[in-house]
Amino acid sequence: xxLHDFFSDTAARLPDKTAxxxxxxxxxxxxxxxxxxxxxHTLREGGVKRGDRVALFLDNSVEMAVGIYxxxxxxxxxxxxxxxxxxxxxxxxxxxxxxxxxxxxSALQSIWAGSLAANTSVIRAVIVGDAASELDVxxxxxxxxxxxxxxxxxxxxxxxxxxxxxxDLASIIYTSGSTGEPKGVMLTHLNMVSATRSVSSYLELNxxxxxxxxxxxxxxxxxxxxxxxxxxxxxxxxxxxxxxPIKVLEIMSQEKVTVFPGVPTIFxxxxxxxxxxxxxxxxxxxxxxTAAALSEEHIRRLRALFxxxxxxxxxxxxxxKRVTYLPPDxxxxxxxxxxxxxxxxxxxxxxxxxxxxxxxxxGELVIRGSHVMRGYWEKPAETAKRLKPGPxxxxxxxxxxxxxxxxxxxxxxxxxxxxxxxxxxxxxxxxREVENAIYSLVGVQDVAVIGIPDELLGQAxxxxxxxxxxxxxxEREVIRHCLxxxxxxxxxxxxxFVTTLPTTDTGKIKKSGLS
Amino acid sequence: MQDIKNSVRxxxxxxFVMGANAKIADDVSFMKAHILDSTGFIELIMFIEDxxxxxxxxxxxxxxxxxxxxxxxxxxxxxxxxxxxT
Numbered sequence: 001x002x003l004h005d006f007f008s009d010t011a012a013r014l015p016d017k018t019a020x021x022x023x024x025x026x027x028x029x030x031x032x033x034x035x036x037x038x039x040x041h042t043l044r045e046g047g048v049k050r051g052d053r054v055a056l057f058l059d060n061s062v063e064m065a066v067g068i069y070x071x072x073x074x075x076x077x078x079x080x081x082x083x084x085x086x087x088x089x090x091x092x093x094x095x096x097x098x099x100x101x102x103x104x105x106s107a108l109q110s111i112w113a114g115s116l117a118a119n120t121s122v123i124r125a126v127i128v129g130d131a132a133s134e135l136d137v138x139x140x141x142x143x144x145x146x147x148x149x150x151x152x153x154x155x156x157x158x159x160x161x162x163x164x165x166x167x168d169l170a171s172i173i174y175t176s177g178s179t180g181e182p183k184g185v186m187l188t189h190l191n192m193v194s195a196t197r198s199v200s201s202y203l204e205l206n207x208x209x210x211x212x213x214x215x216x217x218x219x220x221x222x223x224x225x226x227x228x229x230x231x232x233x234x235x236x237x238x239x240x241x242x243x244x245p246i247k248v249l250e251i252m253s254q255e256k257v258t259v260f261p262g263v264p265t266i267f268x269x270x271x272x273x274x275x276x277x278x279x280x281x282x283x284x285x286x287x288x289x290t291a292a293a294l295s296e297e298h299i300r301r302l303r304a305l306f307x308x309x310x311x312x313x314x315x316x317x318x319x320x321k322r323v324t325y326l327p328p329d330x331x332x333x334x335x336x337x338x339x340x341x342x343x344x345x346x347x348x349x350x351x352x353x354x355x356x357x358x359x360x361x362x363g364e365l366v367i368r369g370s371h372v373m374r375g376y377w378e379k380p381a382e383t384a385k386r387l388k389p390g391p392x393x394x395x396x397x398x399x400x401x402x403x404x405x406x407x408x409x410x411x412x413x414x415x416x417x418x419x420x421x422x423x424x425x426x427x428x429x430x431x432r433e434v435e436n437a438i439y440s441l442v443g444v445q446d447v448a449v450i451g452i453p454d455e456l457l458g459q460a461x462x463x464x465x466x467x468x469x470x471x472x473x474x475e476r477e478v479i480r481h482c483l484x485x486x487x488x489x490x491x492x493x494x495x496x497f498v499t500t501l502p503t504t505d506t507g508k509i510k511k512s513g514l515s
Numbered sequence: 516m517q518d519i520k521n522s523v524r525x526x527x528x529x530x531f532v533m534g535a536n537a538k539i540a541d542d543v544s545f546m547k548a549h550i551l552d553s554t555g556f557i558e559l560i561m562f563i564e565d566x567x568x569x570x571x572x573x574x575x576x577x578x579x580x581x582x583x584x585x586x587x588x589x590x591x592x593x594x595x596x597x598x599x600x601t
Contacts, residue, residue: 059547084549107547243546243553244578269553274573457554476530483531488552 002189003170004072006196006231008033014207014233021255022062022238029233032066039070039126040158042150043101046124050075050160052100053172055122056218057081057090057112059105060238063128063149064217065226067103075160076100077169079184080218083108084487089182091115093174094122097184097377103149105129109138116142126150166190172377173220175318178419180432184377185318192227195321195371198342200228202325203259203286203312207233210283211259212252214242214266219427220318221290225261234259242266249279256283260309263291263426264298268456271301281306288312290322291426292458293414296335303331313338315414319386320372320398323347323365324412337411345369347412349404354388362405362415367398420511422451424459427489431511434492437485438463438478443471446501448509449492460493464514466501473497519567519591520584526562531555541584556581563587569594 010019015030027035048054054071056078058064064080071078079097081090083105090111094102098121104112106129116125117139125142128149138146170192172184205211211229213236215222229236237255239248242262252260262270267289270276287302287309294302294313302311310328315338317323324347326339341347348356349363357363368390375383390397403415422429431449438447446466451459467473475495482491502510524539531550532539545551551559559581560571569591571580580590 084552108549240546241553243551243556244576244582246574246576247578278574480530480532488549488555493554 001193002072002164002166003192003196003227004069006193006227007036007069010230010233017207017233018235019230020062020065020236020238021251022060022065023240025062027062029230032062032069034153034155035062035066036069036073037156037158038150038152038154039066039103040073041154041156042126042147043070043074043076043124044158046101046126046147048074048076048101048124050162050164051168052076053079053097054101054103055079055081055094055097055099057083057085057102057104057108058128059083060213060217060222060240061105061128062238063103063105065236065238068217068223068226072164072170073158073160075162075164075168077172079172079174080223081174082216082218082487084489085111086485086487087111087114088485089487091118093182094119096182097121097172100124101126103128113138113142116145164189166193169374173218173223173318176421176428176430176433177376177382178421178430178432179382180430180436182430182433183379183382186374186377187321188374191371191373192321194344194369196224196227196231198344198371199224199322199325200232202327202342203228203288205229205232205234205259209234209258210237210255211235211261212237212239212248212255212257213261214239214248215261215263215426216241220321221261221263221316224321242269245269245273249273249276249281252281252284253279257281258283259286259288260284261288261290264289264294264458265425265456267294267298267302271298271305276305282308284309286310286312288314290314290316292423293336293338299331299335315339315412317400317402318373319400320367320369322371323367323400326411330411334407334411337407337413340411341367345371349406350399357406359406359410360408362403364418365400365402365404365412367400368395372396372398420450422449422459422461424451424454424457424461425489426458427487429461429490434461434463434482434486434490437482437490438465440485441473441478441481443468443473446509448501448511448514450511450514452494452515454493457493461490462494462496462514463492464496464498464501466498519588522566523559523563523584523587526559527551530558539584543584544578544582546578546582563591567591567595 011029011033019029020027056067102125125146166189170189174182177183213225314325324339346368387396434449448464454460
């Protein structure tokens with residue numbers, strides 16, 4: 001079974017069913033299949049081969065969904081990239097992965113044009129956008145590599161030769177690393193098929209479901225809404241974001257949405273809205289939360305707001321997609337637990353020496369299953385820290401880097417991360433990546449970035465800066481500089497200027513005393 | 516009133532957009548052009564409330580009112596015309 005077989009099977013079984021609703025347009029499974037086929041031809045004719053990486057730098061859109069499946073159809077590896085990514089990072093991602101193709105939008109040209117100019121691996125850039133957009137003003141060096149997104153549909157099927165097998169890579173998803181350099185999580189078809197099966201089975205998703213997705217498809221839980229919906233033959237209502245909650249609520253009511261996946265920041269925004277009762281959300285029967293734990297207060301308020309919906313608390317990491325879920329009937333008994341391992345997976349805790357710990361202990365969570373990644377793209381040292389030999393010969397298991405405790409019955413509770421990665425709005429932020437961006441600002445002598453508690457964001461990003469003599473940067477200048485070099489969620493919310501930063505005996509900046 | 520688009524444009528350039536060639540056309544969607552995300556919109560709404568002495572209700576937080584300079588101008592004009600919180 002390959003990841004896109006789920007979609008092909010559904011398209012053959014339910015061709016006329018609505019697969020996707022996006023920006024007011026409805027697409028049936030056969031509409032999507034035809035678009036996928038057409039784009040697959042474009043990629044193939046552009047020279048994309050089995051195993052090549054195809055970067056998808058797009059907002060949530062029908063083209064993003066189509067791009068994922070078209071890439072898989074030609075045996076290539078899709079790389080979803082958050083549309084908030086700025087030029088320097090996009091260049092890094094294209095160069096690091098040596099992407100052969102880029103699918104993007106003319107609205108993002110100010111970002112990708114510079115990245116393409118600094119990249120030689122991309123042989124074909126496929127640009128979504130109206131005919132009047134600015135493609136014609138590209139420098140000559142880029143014109144040859146750029147073509148418009150195909151709109152004339154093609155029926156002849158694309159055949160992947162040689163055929164893809166399930167240990168081939170399906171996707172590389174970049175995630176923040178504590179070194180500041182993003183790491184590409186390599187996932188095979190088998191990895192993603194296993195995760196899609198397990199998660200959709202415990203959530204009991206079926207073809208009557210109407211799933212709303214406000215999370216970016218470049219974020220793995222957003223991506224899995226598409227993968228699971230197309231597997232079970234449900235309808236996916238794809239929204240660009242949760243920037244205008246009222247708009248999303250109107251659509252949820254109008255489309256009678258049954259499943260609402262989110263992260264704590266989204267649920268916080270929702271609960272702070274006045275007039276929520278105006279919207280008829282009676283069809284909603286499942287709310288799923290991931291990325292960070294909901295507080296007990298938020299759980300209570302969410303259940304009061306949506307008494308007919310069951311709430312799933314979950315924990316996962318890109319390296320294997322999902323680890324645990326709490327069955328909704330356990331929520332009253334152990335509200336702060338993230339549950340237990342999902343189907344077809346084994347999890348346990350270990351001490352520092354790697355020994356398995358009994359129930360009632362605290363230790364690092366280890367994950368075993370066919371959903372565990374193949375490693376980080378071309379980063380063997382980083383891979384070795386996370387993938388270690390498992391119980392069977394040749395088998396690798398995933399060391400999560402997260403500390404958990406178990407209760408007497410083995411239910412898991414998140415304790416802390418072992419690295420200094422910050423979680424803000426459900427996104428992982430590497431302090432080092434933010435510090436590197438701030439160091440590039442003239443006038444900065446030293447900087448230390450930490451996460452501080454924030455009611456809406458989970459953690460907010462705070463930067464402490466020592467300025468060089470004669471410079472007087474403002475907080476806003478620093479934030480604006482970060483907004484133009486980093487994804488928006490990585491920009492500090494607070495900047496404090498200090499005269500010195502605490503250091504260790506070896507002269508490294510010590511963050512433990514900062515707050 | 517004619518200054519609304521220019522003042523909001525300046526606010527966005529001062530706070531969110533870098534680069535010598537940065538420009539924001541009157542009808543560009545802040546969301547589609549990735550000028551603002553959810554917390555950026557919250558800052559923009561606070562700026563509009565403070566500068567134009569209007570109170571933005573939750574159910575007015577819509578792209579039709581805030582997702583471009585022309586939409587903001589029309590929204591502020593409408594609010595002031597009905598005399599709410601002016």
